[in-house]
Amino acid sequence: MILPGTPPPIKGESLNGYLLRLSELNGYANLPQLLKIAGYKGAPYWYKPGIGDRIASLIGMSSDEFKAMSYDRGSKASSRTKAQIFGHDVSYTMLDVTNPKICPACVVDNGYIKSEWDLTSFIACPDHRTILLSRCPHCERKLSWRRPGLLTCACQRPSGRFLNQVNRL
Ligand SMILES: [Zn+2]
Numbered sequence: 001m002i003l004p005g006t007p008p009p010i011k012g013e014s015l016n017g018y019l020l021r022l023s024e025l026n027g028y029a030n031l032p033q034l035l036k037i038a039g040y041k042g043a044p045y046w047y048k049p050g051i052g053d054r055i056a057s058l059i060g061m062s063s064d065e066f067k068a069m070s071y072d073r074g075s076k077a078s079s080r081t082k083a084q085i086f087g088h089d090v091s092y093t094m095l096d097v098t099n100p101k102i103c104p105a106c107v108v109d110n111g112y113i114k115s116e117w118d119l120t121s122f123i124a125c126p127d128h129r130t131i132l133l134s135r136c137p138h139c140e141r142k143l144s145w146r147r148p149g150l151l152t153c154a155c156q157r158p159s160g161r162f163l164n165q166v167n168r169l
């Protein structure tokens, strides 16, 4: 099986952001529901050899291409574990993939989640001069990779879009 809607990833797009975009585009309730098809439980996705290949074929991507976009924290997370971001090795400890943060204005402008937002130290958007959003302005819960869409929180309130809450610097 291949998902009906599989636009290719955009340069600089984070893998989990890409998977979330595909999940929303193909009408899944949330990212875990999409990953479950390939036998992966929960979200965010961290590289797992066999399952990675299954997700890659589900979204019509080569295994190598998919692995290059993945973060691999190995069997035990440690500062020695490397992740690739923009083709550079960074230490796993420099990433915070568990607590996603976004610039909603960028997502509206560009339609994708940037991989630099996965870096722990990246806290503001230089283009929009805003602090990245890490909590839903409506329910105040932390943003999660289990949310239904790029700009929709799990609280799913009709007005549950993030754009009206942009913290100008
Ligand atoms: Zn921005």
Ligand SMILES: [Zn+2]
Binding pocket: 136, 137, 138, 139, 140, 141, 153, 154, 155, 156, 160
């Ligand atoms: Zn919410």
